Amino acid sequence: MSKIRVYELAKKLDMSSKELISKLEELSIEVNSHMSSLEEEEVNIIEELFAKPEETPKKEEEKKPEEPKKTNKKAKKKKLSKKEQKKQRHQETQQKKEKTEDKSEGKNEVDDIIELEEKIIVKDLAEKLDKNPNEIIGKLVQLGIMAAINQEIDFETAELIAEEYGIEVSLKESEEEKVEDPEELLDFEIEEDDPKDLEFRSPVISVMGHVDHGKTTLLDAIRKTKHVDTEAGGITQHIGASEIAINDQKIVFLDTPGHEAFTSMRARGAKATDIAILVVAADDGVMPQTIEAINHARAAEIPMIVAINKIDKPGANADRVKQELTEHNVVIEDWGGDVIAVEVSAIEGSGIDQLLETILLVAEMEELKANPNRKALGIVVEANLDKGRGAVATVLVKNGTLNIGDNVVVGLASGKVRAMINDSGKRLKKAGPATAVEITGLSEVPKAGDKLIVVDDEKMARNIAAKRQSKVKLDKVKSDKRVSLEDLYDRMKEGELKELNIIVKADVQGSVEAVKQSLSKLTNEEVVIKPIHGGVGAITETDVMLASASNAIIIGFNVRPTSSATAIAKKEEVDLRTYRIIYQAIEDIENAMEGMLDPEFKEVDLGKVEVRATFKVPNAGMIAGCYVLEGKITRNAKIRLVRDGIVVHEGEIDSLKRFKDDAKEVVKGFECGVGIENFNDVKEGDIIEAYEIQEVERKLKK
Numbered sequence: 108m109s110k111i112r113v114y115e116l117a118k119k120l121d122m123s124s125k126e127l128i129s130k131l132e133e134l135s136i137e138v139n140s141h142m143s144s145l146e147e148e149e150v151n152i153i154e155e156l157f158a159k160p161e162e163t164p165k166k167e168e169e170k171k172p173e174e175p176k177k178t179n180k181k182a183k184k185k186k187l188s189k190k191e192q193k194k195q196r197h198q199e200t201q202q203k204k205e206k207t208e209d210k211s212e213g214k215n216e217v218d219d220i221i222e223l224e225e226k227i228i229v230k231d232l233a234e235k236l237d238k239n240p241n242e243i244i245g246k247l248v249q250l251g252i253m254a255a256i257n258q259e260i261d262f263e264t265a266e267l268i269a270e271e272y273g274i275e276v277s278l279k280e281s282e283e284e285k286v287e288d289p290e291e292l293l294d295f296e297i298e299e300d301d302p303k304d305l306e307f308r309s310p311v312i313s314v315m316g317h318v319d320h321g322k323t324t325l326l327d328a329i330r331k332t333k334h335v336d337t338e339a340g341g342i343t344q345h346i347g348a349s350e351i352a353i354n355d356q357k358i359v360f361l362d363t364p365g366h367e368a369f370t371s372m373r374a375r376g377a378k379a380t381d382i383a384i385l386v387v388a389a390d391d392g393v394m395p396q397t398i399e400a401i402n403h404a405r406a407a408e409i410p411m412i413v414a415i416n417k418i419d420k421p422g423a424n425a426d427r428v429k430q431e432l433t434e435h436n437v438v439i440e441d442w443g444g445d446v447i448a449v450e451v452s453a454i455e456g457s458g459i460d461q462l463l464e465t466i467l468l469v470a471e472m473e474e475l476k477a478n479p480n481r482k483a484l485g486i487v488v489e490a491n492l493d494k495g496r497g498a499v500a501t502v503l504v505k506n507g508t509l510n511i512g513d514n515v516v517v518g519l520a521s522g523k524v525r526a527m528i529n530d531s532g533k534r535l536k537k538a539g540p541a542t543a544v545e546i547t548g549l550s551e552v553p554k555a556g557d558k559l560i561v562v563d564d565e566k567m568a569r570n571i572a573a574k575r576q577s578k579v580k581l582d583k584v585k586s587d588k589r590v591s592l593e594d595l596y597d598r599m600k601e602g603e604l605k606e607l608n609i610i611v612k613a614d615v616q617g618s619v620e621a622v623k624q625s626l627s628k629l630t631n632e633e634v635v636i637k638p639i640h641g642g643v644g645a646i647t648e649t650d651v652m653l654a655s656a657s658n659a660i661i662i663g664f665n666v667r668p669t670s671s672a673t674a675i676a677k678k679e680e681v682d683l684r685t686y687r688i689i690y691q692a693i694e695d696i697e698n699a700m701e702g703m704l705d706p707e708f709k710e711v712d713l714g715k716v717e718v719r720a721t722f723k724v725p726n727a728g729m730i731a732g733c734y735v736l737e738g739k740i741t742r743n744a745k746i747r748l749v750r751d752g753i754v755v756h757e758g759e760i761d762s763l764k765r766f767k768d769d770a771k772e773v774v775k776g777f778e779c780g781v782g783i784e785n786f787n788d789v790k791e792g793d794i795i796e797a798y799e800i801q802e803v804e805r806k807l808k809k
Contacts, residue, residue: 110144110145110146110147110148110672111145111150112141112142112143112144112145113127113131113138113140113141113142113143113145114141114142114148115609116145116153116154117141119216120153120154120157122157125141127153128140128158130153131153132155132638134153134245134248134249135248135249135251136149136153136248139237140799148253149253151255152244152248152253152254152255155240155241155244155255155256156241156245156248156648158549159242160328160375162228169576174497180498182711185781186392196546198447208393210499214788220275220276220277221235221236221274221275221276221277222268222276222277222278222279223235223262223265223266223276223279224260224262224278224279225261225262225674226262227259227260227262227265227276227429228242228256228257228258228259228260229244229247229254229255229256229257229258229259229260230257231257232260232265232268234267234606234698235276236268236272238272238565239595240256242247243268245255246268246271247260247264247268249267250264258345258689262276262278267444273537275797286394291417294620300481300506301478301480302559303474304478304480304481305477305478305753306476306477306478306479307475307476308357308467308475308476308477308539308540308541309356309357309358309470309475309476309540309541310359310381310382310469310470310473310475310541311359311361311362311379311380311381311382311503311541312358312359312360312380312381312382312383312384312466312468312554313361313380313382313383313384313404313409314326314360314361314384314386315383315385315400315403315404316385316386316387316396316397316400317386317391317394317395317396317397318394318396318398319388319418320386320387320388320391320397320416321386321388321416321417321453323384323417324416324453324454325386325414325451325453325459326349326360327453328454328456328459329351329360329462330349330351330360330550335696335791337449346528348360348361348488348489348503348543349530349543350529350530350542350543353463353467354467356467357541358463358467358470359464359503359542359543360486361379361380361503361543362650365384366451372585372714379486379488379505379556379626380407380409381409381410381470381473381475382409382410382411382412382466382469382470382473382767382789383404383407383409383410383412384401384409384411384412384413384414384462384466385397385400385404385405385411385412385413385414385437386416386628387413387414387415387416387428387432388416388417388422389415389416389417389418389420389424389425389428389450390417390420390421390422390423390424391417391434392424392427392428392431393428393431393432398435400415401435401437405520407570408714410472410473411437411446412446412447412448412462412465412469413428413432413437413439413447413449413463414448414449414451414464415428415429415446415448415449415450415451416451416452416453417452417453417454418450418457418458418567419452419454419455419457419540420453424575424610425448425450429441429442432446445471447465449461449462449465464576466529475541477505477506477507477535477539477540477541478506478507478540479507479539479540480507480508481507481508482507482513482560482561482562483504483506483507483508483510483513483515483522483527483538483559483561484504484506484507484558484559484560484561484562485503485504485505485509485520485558485559486503486505486507486556486557486558486559487500487501487502487517487553487554487555487556487557487558487559488501488502488503488555489501489555490545490552490553490554491552492552493547495547495776496526497547497548498520498522498548498549498550498551498552498553498558499545499546499547499548499552500517500545500546500552500553500701501543501544501545501552501764502543502544502545502546502559503539503541503542503543504509504538504539504540504541504542504543504544504559505541506540507535507540507561507751508538508539509524509527509537509538509542509544509546509559509561510524510536510537511524511525511526511527511536511537512524513561514562514563514565514567514571515546515549515559515560515561515562515568516559516560516562516563516568516570516571517549517553517557517558517559517560518553518554518557518558518575519551519553519557519575519576519579520549520550520551520552520557520572521549521550521565521568521569521571521572522548522549522550522564522568523548524546524547525546525547525548526546526547526548526564527545527546528544528545528768529542529543529544529545530543531579532536550572555591557708569632583605584639591684606634606635606637607634607635607636607637607660607696608637608639608654608657608658608660609626609636609637609638609639609659609660609661609696610638610639610640610641610650610653610654610659610660610661610662610663610723611623611626611638611640611641611643611644611662611664612642612643612644612645612650612662612663612664612666613641613643613663613664613665613666613667614643614664614665615643615756618664618665618689618776619641619642619643619664620641621689622662622664622689622692623641625689625692626638626662626692626696628691629693629696629697639653639657639659640653644666645666645667645668645669645672646663646666646667646668646669646672646683646685647668647669647671647672648669648671648672648675649767650669650672651675651676651679651681651683652671652675652679654679654683655675655679655681659681660681660682660684661681661682661683662684662685662686662692662696663674663683663684663685663686664685664686664687664689664692665686665687666685668683668685688729708800708801708802708803708805709800709801710797710798710800710801711738711798711799711800711801712738712797712798713744713797713798713799714736714737714738714739714740714774714775714796714797715733715735715736715737715738715793715794715795715796715797716733716735716736716740716779716781716794716796717733717736717793717794717795718731718732718733718781718789718790718791718792718793718794719732719733719734719778719791720791720794721789721790721791722780727762727784728761728787729781729786729787729788730762730780730782730783731778731780731781731782731783731789731793731795732778732779732780733778733779733780733781733795734777734778735773735774735775735776735777735778735779736775736794737775738775738797739772739773739774739775739797740760740763740772740773740779740795740798741760741771741772741797742760742763742769742771742772743760743799744759744760744797744798744799745758745759745797745798745799745800746758746759746760746781746782746783746795746796746797746798747759747795747796747798748786748789748793748794748795749793749795749796750790750793752795755788756783756786756788758783758784758785758786759783759784760781760782760783760784760797761782761783761784762778762781762782763779763782764779765777765778765780765782777801781795783795
């Protein structure tokens with residue numbers, strides 16, 4: 108449809124042009140006269156607003172029984188227009204009566220919150236609010252939204268309309284939103300377990316301790332395998348899960364790494380298990396990672412068994428180990444405590460049976476139970492991407508039974524379990540509680556520690572995973588960018604007082620104090636240096652996470668970051684710098700601070716030009732014929748026009764020419780033509796001073 112004039116539309120709607128113009132003004136549609144044109148979209152809205160209310164239902168009623176009688180229908184419409192107006196008035200009075208009746212009896216309706224979808228059709232909104240669709244369209248037009256009766260509007264717009272009527276609305280949760288967080292679903296299913304359905308399950312054991320204290324060798328002795336040969340340098344690089352059978356009872360072992368770089372992996376191992384075995388070398392005693400392992404076991408609130416390994420070595424001293432453990436509140440049973448200690452030798456195989464019996468005894472005391480007759484719930488122990496099989500995850504089933512073909516959600520991943528393989532390489536069709544299996548069929552590689560949950564169908568699994576992914580993306584966009592020395596000035600120029608948080612790590616405590624004191628001395632009235640942490644040793648992931656949380660820069664002196672710390676620093680965008688010389692660190696910080704100071708600007712004179720003639724040029728204005736007296740004049744220079752020692756105008760050069768050619772600059776002793784931007788009052792004898800503004804870095808006040 109092309110544009111239509113006001114008088115034509117008035118005829119169509121069976122009303123006068125003046126009447127239509129006044130109604131258009133009410134709807135904030137500007138028209139000058141009856142000859143003004145209206146857009147097609149505006150015409151459609153107006154027709155819907157002022158069309159006779161009986162027309163639309165009549166169409167629907169007549170479509171089925173009287174489809175062939177099209178000519179009669181048109182005739183009837185023209186004849187019944189006045190009657191329909193009367194009917195419309197009658198309907199409005201009836202509606203008013205109904206509203207007043209509803210007010211008295213329907214306070215609950217007003218108080219009730221109406222749930223709306225994210226997008227809703229105007230007609231449906233009118234029904235929900237119990238209003239005339241034309242009335243809603245009118246409100247939308249007043250908001251500047253041209254929407255027809257069958258067009259969609261968003262929830263925010265619908266909320267504004269509802270507010271005008273004093274009706275409260277809320278966004279209706281979609282099905283996938285209702286199960287957005289699998290944690291809630293997990294808790295719900297755990298609560299549903301009937302105590303009658305619970306059965307005793309096998310214990311899951313986490314083997315923890317310091318690097319090279321013999322954890323993997325001890326597991327090898329138990330499993331009678333040579334798993335240690337496959338590890339890099341004989342140090343466990345990932346979490347391995349395996350099962351053994353003792354006296355017809357199954358025990359699941361998780362071998363957690365002991366090296367400091369794998370703190371988070373060890374923490375996940377503790378969270379996934381029922382009992383922790385703390386391996387301590389009899390010839391080495393309690394070490395830093397031994398203390399961390401104790402703290403992880405305590406945080407997970409799981410019982411602990413101490414395995415004093417390497418008892419066969421000449422320098423072995425079990426009593427010294429027990430004494431050192433008491434310093435960390437781990438008191439052995441022999442010494443009046445509640446922690447069982449077993450002396451073992453992984454190489455000779457002595458004490459292994461006693462250790463296994465102790466595990467079964469502690470497990471019996473814990474009364475570990477699960478319901479095998481329900482949907483599986485588990486936790487990812489490790490995951491990787493295999494070229495042939497795709498995403499592969501080692502999963503420990505905590506409760507229920509996992510079957511081939513189950514639809515699962517694992518963190519941000521979803522999928523259907525296509526294959527299950529146990530630690531011996533056997534293919535399984537189902538895995539019950541406390542069973543470690545490797546599964547395939549996931550959409551992507553999950554993270555270690557992600558929870559696995561079985562859902563009803565594949566669509567639900569995809570929806571939950573998609574919701575989680577979008578939430579993670581949103582959180583990533585919202586997260587603040589970390590500060591670095593390069594962008595320090597840009598990030599901190601807001602506010603009068605500028606603060607720089609620093610974490611200092613060095614090889615010895617004396618160096619830490621020296622660096623902190625040297626950096627603190629750089630603090631002045633405008634920039635504050637704040638060392639928030641200092642420590643001895645390598646830069647660890649803990650330091651990086653602290654820097655991430657407090658938006659700090661890490662300075663390392665004579666130390667290096669661990670591999671995991673470097674990876675986390677990249678991920679968290681933390682600025683991590685290492686130095687061998689203390690003065691280089693101070694110089695870098697000083698330079699960054701100078702960048703943080705507000706810059707100073709100074710005027711640099713370029714040259715002086717004398718106006719010797721003026722010319723009027725069409726479309727260009729007044730051009731000054733000049734001679735360069737001093738220095739030079741450049742195309743991008745700022746100028747100051749001086750007449751009799753008084754500055755008449757300051758501005759910029761619009762054009763600079765040598766004869767008919769454009770010039771970038773003209774030096775002393777040459778003539779040129781100069782056009783001044785937005786200024787024509789140039790006279791012979793005027794002096795034009797050319798200059799430029801340069802930014803000068805401010806130095807710290809010593």
